[in-house]
Amino acid sequence: MSAPAGDPDASPVRVLVADDDADIRDLVEFKLTQAGYAVEAVPDGISAWEAFAANPPQLAVLDVMMPGLSGIDVLRKIRESEFSTVPVLLLSAKSRDSDVDTGFAVGADDYVIKPFSPRELLHRVNGMLARAR
Amino acid sequence: MIIGAALLVGATVVILGACVLLILAVVAVRVRRHSRTQRDEMLLSPLRPPLITVASGEDDDGAAAEQLTWATGVSRTVLDRNIVEMLTKIRGVPAEQLVHVLEVHGAVDAAVAQMSSRSTVKRARAAQLLGLARAGHTVPLLVEALGDEAVEVRNSAAYALGLIGDPAAAGPVLAAIGAPERGLPAATAAEALQSMGVGISDVLRDGMADPNARTRMVAAHLSGERSFTRGLPELRGLLDADPDLTVRETSASAIGRLGRSEDVGILVRHTVPSEPLALRRACVIALGDLGEAEAIPALAVLLDDSDPRLAELAATALLSMGPDGRDALAGHENDPAVRSARLMASLQTASA
Numbered sequence: 001m002s003a004p005a006g007d008p009d010a011s012p013v014r015v016l017v018a019d020d021d022a023d024i025r026d027l028v029e030f031k032l033t034q035a036g037y038a039v040e041a042v043p044d045g046i047s048a049w050e051a052f053a054a055n056p057p058q059l060a061v062l063d064v065m066m067p068g069l070s071g072i073d074v075l076r077k078i079r080e081s082e083f084s085t086v087p088v089l090l091l092s093a094k095s096r097d098s099d100v101d102t103g104f105a106v107g108a109d110d111y112v113i114k115p116f117s118p119r120e121l122l123h124r125v126n127g128m129l130a131r132a133r
Numbered sequence: 134m135i136i137g138a139a140l141l142v143g144a145t146v147v148i149l150g151a152c153v154l155l156i157l158a159v160v161a162v163r164v165r166r167h168s169r170t171q172r173d174e175m176l177l178s179p180l181r182p183p184l185i186t187v188a189s190g191e192d193d194d195g196a197a198a199e200q201l202t203w204a205t206g207v208s209r210t211v212l213d214r215n216i217v218e219m220l221t222k223i224r225g226v227p228a229e230q231l232v233h234v235l236e237v238h239g240a241v242d243a244a245v246a247q248m249s250s251r252s253t254v255k256r257a258r259a260a261q262l263l264g265l266a267r268a269g270h271t272v273p274l275l276v277e278a279l280g281d282e283a284v285e286v287r288n289s290a291a292y293a294l295g296l297i298g299d300p301a302a303a304g305p306v307l308a309a310i311g312a313p314e315r316g317l318p319a320a321t322a323a324e325a326l327q328s329m330g331v332g333i334s335d336v337l338r339d340g341m342a343d344p345n346a347r348t349r350m351v352a353a354h355l356s357g358e359r360s361f362t363r364g365l366p367e368l369r370g371l372l373d374a375d376p377d378l379t380v381r382e383t384s385a386s387a388i389g390r391l392g393r394s395e396d397v398g399i400l401v402r403h404t405v406p407s408e409p410l411a412l413r414r415a416c417v418i419a420l421g422d423l424g425e426a427e428a429i430p431a432l433a434v435l436l437d438d439s440d441p442r443l444a445e446l447a448a449t450a451l452l453s454m455g456p457d458g459r460d461a462l463a464g465h466e467n468d469p470a471v472r473s474a475r476l477m478a479s480l481q482t483a484s485a
Contacts, residue, residue: 023188023219026181031189117225118190 012038013129014055018048018074019063019091024114028061028091031118032125045069049077056083059129061121064092064103072106079107087128091116176208177215184212187234188219190227198230202237213240220265232266241266248274256281257289264293272299279309279317288321295325300332307336307352311345319347326355334361341367346377353380357387365392369399382415389419394427401431406438414443421450426457433461441470448474 015037019025022043029041040057042048046068052060060078062071069077075088090103093114103111110124177184183197192198204212216231217240223231235241240262247259248271260278263271275297278290287309294302306325309317326333333355340352341364353371356364364387371384385403388396400416400423408416417435420428428450435447448471451458465471 021222023185023215024222026185027189027223030185031191034189034191115220115222115224115228118188118223118227119225 012036013059014038014040014057015125016048016051016057016060016062017041018043018045018051018061018066018071020044020066021063024063024091027118028121031122032061035122035126037125045071045074048074052078052083052086053081056081056086058086058132059125060086060088061125062088062090064090064094064099072102075103075106075108085132087132089121089124089128091121173211173214176211180204180208180212184215184219187230188223188227190225192227192230195230198234201231201234204238209238213238216240217262217265235262235266241268244268245271245274248278253283253285256283257285260286260289260293264289264296267297269297269299272297272302276302276305279305280312280315282315284315284318287315287317291317291321291325295328298328298330300329300336303329303333303336304339307340307343307348310348310351311343316347319351323351323355326351327358331359331361334359334363337361338364338367341371346375346380349375349377349380350383353383353387357383357390360391362391365396368392369396372399372403378409378412381412385412385415385419386422389422392419392423394425396423397425397427397431401428404431404435404443410440410443413440414446417443417446417450421446421453424454426454429454429458429461432458436462436465436468436470444468444470445473449477452478 013036015032017025017028017032017039018041019028020043025041025043029039032039040051040055042051045062045066048060048062048066048071049069052074060074062074064071071090071092075090078084078086078088084107087109088107089110089112090108091112091114092099092103095113100111100113109128112121112124180201183192183200186192186197187201201212201216213235216235220228220231232241244259244262244266247255248263250256250259256278260275263275272294275290275293278286279294281287281290291306291309294306303326306317306322310319310322326337337352337356338361341349341356343349343352349371353364353368355361356368368384368387372381372388375381375384381403385400388400392400397420400420403416404413404420406413417432420432432447432451436444436451438444438447448462448465448468451461452474462471
């Protein structure tokens with residue numbers, strides 16, 4: 001899988017991954033790391049917001065249903081923050097049209113439904129970052 | 134008096150004793166579960182890196198999958214359980230590689246054998262595994278399980294058939310809804326049928342003539358949901374004459390999704406006051422979904438309906454029909470129904 005485009009000497013693009021499911025968290029972290037991203041993975045919404053606020057990443061992958069703060073709550077906070085333009089991809093088992101509508105209405109840049117293809121997820125992350133540059 | 138006091142003390146002692154035993158039992162179960170989880174984590178720990186490598190789609194040379202196939206004994210059992218769990222989360226090539234590991238481990242064959250287990254839990258889990266493994270050759274077995282005595286197994290079999298997605302199973306899934314004593318929940322059947330592609334349209338048409346109302350309802354709903362226009366004649370027939378009100382409402386909604394301009398007439402016909410209120414409302418919503426200008430005069434009349442909700446739905450439908458629809462609201466601007474419809478429309482626009 002191709003690494004993210006850019007200057008090879010530049011520091012890697014940072015991605016925040018938040019999911020309370022260790023399987024998903026580990027495999028997304030592994031997938032994105034293999035692709036050359038610097039990944040910070042956290043297990044809940046509160047940690048996600050703390051990590052985002054402490055050191056805003058260039059992109060965030062958020063699970064929707066997490067303990068504490070949901071992915072939607074974290075996204076809302078991101079959109080209200082001074083780093084509101086950071087691209088956010090929501091990853092969720094909630095697959096109804098109304099769930100997807102809510103995600104985009106709150107400001108998601110993309111919405112991936114579980115079960116998902118890790119390869120497709122990487123393509124979407126690459127695309128979002130390319131458009132954000 | 135003394136006997137009464139002794140009985141009271143005795144009963145208290147018995148109750149306290151039972152409480153202590155209950156607490157001990159809960160603690161024992163938790164300790165056992167905790168130690169089992171720890172054991173599983175320990176056994177899985179060396180297999181976790183290759184599992185994540187395969188699941189993430191980074192096992193290009195197949196080495197990690199190969200490593201997973203070597204697991205034996207309890208480690209293999211624990212790994213297979215984790216693979217099944219993982220298959221609910223990912224799809225694509227990584228999922229196929231994990232299914233291959235299950236096949237090498239004999240887990241798919243074992244699941245086939247467990248479909249005749251006396252344990253309900255084992256049968257339900259086996260059906261789930263066969264679905265997640267997309268084991269197409271087990272469709273007849275899963276179809277048979279749609280008539281299982283336990284609803285958990287019937288649900289699991291329908292779920293599995295949906296995952297496998299073979300349209301040949303659509304008929305049995307739909308028929309299972311109306312099975313006497315051992316019926317399949319309509320929602321479970323609908324979910325399974327949703328995954329079976331376009332090859333199920335004829336099955337749905339036949340389902341709309343089924344003697345069971347829930348079967349007809351699911352067939353009508355899915356025909357609209359999946360935009361199977363070939364089912365329109367059957368949907369019109371159900372809306373006109375079905376003895377079940379829910380089936381008629383569902384048919385109206387489906388016609389709203391996939392109907393044509395000639396369907397305005399039939400929908401309008403069922404908005405008259407002599408029809409049940411729920412059906413009138415469903416037809417008004419369907420007219421809005423259909424979006425045909427021919428419906429505007431009839432909807433405008435309904436703005437004065439004695440049912441405030443129906444009037445509001447008519448206003449909502451007109452608002453969704455462009456300038457001509459909005460023009461039809463002239464003179465009704467201050468009606469509570471129109472104001473409410475406008476407010477809802479603006480809220481929806483703001484949140485979109």
